Amino acid sequence: MDSSQFRDAAHTAIEDIIKYYDTIQDRPVLPSVSPGYLKPLLPTSPPQEGESWPAIQSDIDKFIMPGLTHWQSPKYMAFFPCNSSFPGMLGEMYSSAFNAAAFNWICSPAVTELETIVMDWVAKLIGLPKEYLSEGEGGGIIQGTASEVVVTAVVAARERILRGRLSDMKDSEEKWDKIAEMRGKLVALGSEHAHSSTHKAAIIAGTRYRSVPAPRATDFAVTGAALRTAIEECKAKGLEPFYFTATIGSTATCAIDDLEGISEVAKDYPDIWIHVDAAYAGSALVCPEYQYLCPPIQNFSSFNFNLHKWLLVNFDCSAFFIKKRRDLTDTFSITPSYLRNEFSDRGLVTDYRDWQIPLGRRFRSLKVWFVLRTYGVSGLRAFIRNHIKLGEYFHSLLLTRTDLFTVITSPKFALTTFIINPHPRYAPSAATTLPGPTHEAYLNDFTTDAEARYQAEVNRVTKEVYERVNTQGEFFITGTVVCGNFLIRVVSATENAEERWLKRVFEVLVDEAERVVGVKEA
């Protein structure tokens, strides 16, 4: 494909993409394909001779489109959003054109330098404490995903505590034996509602993992007291807590851990690396009304949020901020001869490869630069506030049908969770087989068999409604289990989100719920 063929091909691709975006709301958000749909449709090996672009392009519509889940659709209300934007796409276009494995500064100085600059922009934009800016001992790096960030933090934390404890030992077999012994006692901690990435990171790092309770009484947040108790319990068993993930916006309910309280614990246990995972909700910090959350972060070691979730930067782009960059480079820096160069040797430049697990890096700061400049601070704030308002609107709809729905967590960062009531008040006959507490109380402790049966019934109907909505395919929502209870999560935060889609998903939920609980014919 020469450059003139590329021009033609790229123009057709852009038209395809524009058509996709302009009509995305008309497609069912979930595909209806069955597992294995694609294999019979494609050849079993690559073609011997090259094919033309029109032949390839027409297969996208034929074979790929039917198998896509449309995350950019306003009918996508599952997991968390993964917003793209046109300036983000332009960033990816240039990045793929300036293609390089930019693992150190000399591999492409602009890749490193723009990243440092835009990460400082982002840190200021979300009101992070100044310790996280590059001009001091900290700074930001773009990694792929929050889960990659968490592994990076856990491994660096593991090595930091070992280095600290064994700084007086020379490198020797004895030191390795001692390291092995100490490493075997290390425990990573996370909220019981922390994203599974912390547990997975502990597996990868080869350390133990314990979860810290975060019950409904604290709105599913880890308190300072709960963390302190968990630490002390570990220590009493001869174990060594070395890491804790504090969460701003948990996956299940967008719970916010008690950062102030945790901050006090951090002062008493300076060896423990506290990382704040704000993967989704961190984007809300662009609005000053959320920045009250930031001051305690100065007492922690690191922070991350995903600009690819709620800040319009195409996937992947997780911003990882570190208070002392040496905490990363002391662990991840290895410099074989073929990676040496005078700029790195003289310490004049940042080599981000030493801040991360992989070596090579894409030019991801371009898309951040384009997005921040295209929207501006005002545009980004308006974008977030619109979703916050839509979350409140959806919540207000749920409150019009308290016979069918019980809100479990009212909207936080645009996410509302709720359950289906098996006992609609206007259909008392449906309640006869289910004695027990009223639904408002169902998330409390269950002490009697009748209450346990009631909980099981709530879970059953809630899960059934959730499954029926997704099977119908117009909307995509997610369920989750919190403290033994199945909840439906609805979060509408795509760029084209509007009240009318929330009104419509509410109608679908009412319709399915009425069928499931027997008010309407199934």
Added chain:
Amino acid sequence: MDSSQFRDAAHTAIEDIIKYYDTIQDRPVLPSVSPGYLKPLLPTSPPQEGESWPAIQSDIDKFIMPGLTHWQSPKYMAFFPCNSSFPGMLGEMYSSAFNAAAFNWICSPAVTELETIVMDWVAKLIGLPKEYLSEGEGGGIIQGTASEVVVTAVVAARERILRGRLSDMKDSEEKWDKIAEMRGKLVALGSEHAHSSTHKAAIIAGTRYRSVPAPRATDFAVTGAALRTAIEECKAKGLEPFYFTATIGSTATCAIDDLEGISEVAKDYPDIWIHVDAAYAGSALVCPEYQYLCPPIQNFSSFNFNLHKWLLVNFDCSAFFIKKRRDLTDTFSITPSYLRNEFSDRGLVTDYRDWQIPLGRRFRSLKVWFVLRTYGVSGLRAFIRNHIKLGEYFHSLLLTRTDLFTVITSPKFALTTFIINPHPRYAPSAATTLPGPTHEAYLNDFTTDAEARYQAEVNRVTKEVYERVNTQGEFFITGTVVCGNFLIRVVSATENAEERWLKRVFEVLVDEAERVVGVKEA
């Protein structure tokens, strides 16, 4: 930015990209900026109000272009190539449009299914043993980089051996203590010329690391005998080797480890996970004349190569093939409630998140699909063979000036390494201060002071020539240190590589070498 503004912006971006590619050979491959060049040129925070695309776009040329290293230039002959292609860019365009954090099948079935299909295409294309196809117990996954793959393999290997040894113990504190004790004895192995990613992976996995000798006598390859000795030495010390990286195409000289011999060792030590890292050279396996390397791989656990290096797929795209996918999922699978879905639960689908460290995934198979179809098998073979021929041509040029250059490794996968002779035969006066062996022998053991001085002088002049070439900026080459000797590496394998550029870089090398060794005025 609405879709019509995006159309205009994208068209201008495509024109920019075409212009960049059409003129890339006219630019100095290395930028002349100094560390920190960009910071004074950009604002210190994002703009309050959004900016227009023309304002943003014009800054690319002004601020970014001067700081780029041009990896797609035919004058780029450093490290290994990182080839882009127009169909690869189209793949990235669609991928960023279909933007999703596709961590499991239901998140976008096409993302998973196309990946399985094209990885099977690639496995067949390079002649991998059939055990690595998805229809059996194996399969391929696209990861970002070879270094990410190696960490994934090392961690999975660590857990596999522990699972195997402790399968009869129930989950308990005692088991954790036992795991900690055994883990402390584990040793990962790699050739002394293996990429630093294996050593870094051992650090991340928290295991010991030992390198296996690969001297010049074996052309810098690890032999089966050397690996066996290393394993036995570890075992004699009470340590447990659990992993070895075998290399096809080492970073320094493109050495190929003795896969047949290593394969015999693998049979005797089935607990040891042997991974083949063919990051760069693996692409050559598309040519049947290289596939003689593949049969021993059936005795190993995994294999990877980077399609983003030498197979025209834009960065990032590392193909990781595994013989038993359970070796990955048994370690990396964690399924919290919010990731559960009926398709995954019923085991009908592949969830690639369980084959890797991060959770979210980009739609990278599209670009592979586009590239394989655009070039076809014939086109890819022609592409590789052209570079092989160019490597031989460059070698032949070096041989015309054996007075100035000594070839250390003749072209393998288009890479040649050489040193500068401090004693040009036609300038005997320059030799007077340097007694000692002839340059042909300099890589042997140095037993006398005179020989050591000679080696130091070879290193000095070779390094100086290398630095002068890069400072001049027309070409970008890399140096490396092998067994104490500084070598210059030249590998020309970009899509627009041509004889004339190798002729030209040879002239530059001759010119600089003559100056450095004193034949010509410096």
